[in-house]
Amino acid sequence: MPWNQLTFITNAEVAEELSDLLHDYGAVAVTLKEGGADEIFEPPVGETPLWQDTKVVGLFELDQNIAATIALLKENLGATPFPAYKESRVEDQDWERAWLADFKPMKFGRNLWIVPSEFEPEDHSAVNIFLDPGLAFGTGTHPTTALCLAWLDEHKTDGQEVIDYGCGSGVLAIAAAKLGAKSISAVDIDPQALVATDSNAEKNKVPGNIKSYLPEDFPKKAADLLLANILANPLMDLAEHFTELLKDKGQIVLSGILEEQAEDVLAVYQVYYDMQPAEVLNGWVMLRGTKRQALVF
Numbered sequence: 194m195p196w197n198q199l200t201f202i203t204n205a206e207v208a209e210e211l212s213d214l215l216h217d218y219g220a221v222a223v224t225l226k227e228g229g230a231d232e233i234f235e236p237p238v239g240e241t242p243l244w245q246d247t248k249v250v251g252l253f254e255l256d257q258n259i260a261a262t263i264a265l266l267k268e269n270l271g272a273t274p275f276p277a278y279k280e281s282r283v284e285d286q287d288w289e290r291a292w293l294a295d296f297k298p299m300k301f302g303r304n305l306w307i308v309p310s311e312f313e314p315e316d317h318s319a320v321n322i323f324l325d326p327g328l329a330f331g332t333g334t335h336p337t338t339a340l341c342l343a344w345l346d347e348h349k350t351d352g353q354e355v356i357d358y359g360c361g362s363g364v365l366a367i368a369a370a371k372l373g374a375k376s377i378s379a380v381d382i383d384p385q386a387l388v389a390t391d392s393n394a395e396k397n398k399v400p401g402n403i404k405s406y407l408p409e410d411f412p413k414k415a416a417d418l419l420l421a422n423i424l425a426n427p428l429m430d431l432a433e434h435f436t437e438l439l440k441d442k443g444q445i446v447l448s449g450i451l452e453e454q455a456e457d458v459l460a461v462y463q464v465y466y467d468m469q470p471a472e473v474l475n476g477w478v479m480l481r482g483t484k485r486q487a488l489v490f
Contacts, residue, residue, distance in 0.1 A: 197253040203276040208247040215251035302346025337448040340479035350374035359423035363390030370399040379405040415440040425454040441486040450478040
């Protein structure tokens with residue numbers, strides 16, 4: 194079955210909001226790719242690739258009213274001027290292969306790689322996560338995911354109980370499993386994300402370590418580490434709930450935050466956590482902290 198595809202060229206600050214709106218207005222899949230002319234290959238150790246521009250690609254069913262979708266985006270996207278875009282029609286196989294063609298092995302930190310299935314690992318002794326784009330995205334190409342992966346590479350998860358809240362493709366859950374976590378709970382509001390997480394866990398031979406849940410089905414249990422790569426407003430709304438899910442001195446890692454939103458998110462989490470300085474990548478922020486002891490709710 195053919196699909197309608199909208200492709201936008203924008204910057205990192207606009208890309209996440211645009212991605213969310215495309216989902217809201219009927220996209221069955223959205224991905225973020227390099228949009229600039231300068232392709233970046235393997236980065237130096239300890240660094241993460243940066244893109245000068247970001248290409249946001251939304252896939253729609255053929256009966257989608259694209260003109261109406263563009264009108265809604267122009268009305269609700271907080272970006273001036275409106276990003277350049279083009280509309281095209283693609284076949285099922287064509288759009289999957291097109292995205293895979295731009296998806297190369299990527300290194301995070303010193304020893305963590307995301308490897309598409311069509312590639313051989315460049316370092317067989319490294320921690321290699323085998324992952325392809327799909328209907329639930331999260332492949333390390335966006336700065337929010339890249340920040341979390343680099344943090345995991347540095348801090349490890351040996352023997353820990355971990356929650357990946359807003360798991361998407363399951364990339365952070367799988368990274369935690371491969372870095373030694375005892376058990377991982379992957380939580381997402383989208384059932385498709387849970388399907389993708391389970392499939393990717395199977396592909397990476399860690400299905401027994403990862404259990405996936407919708408939020409309403411997730412049993413409350415205290416974890417050592419909670420990862421949440423979602424968006425600033427949900428992060429603020431969920432702060433108290435997240436704190437209830439962590440052991441005393443448990444660690445929290447938050448991403449999906451624009452640089453200008455960081456102070457607001459930090460203010461909410463400082464009530465419950467000893468927070469560390471923000472890490473910033475290409476306009477996006479990761480916050481992390483340690484839960485204080487003996488908090489009563």
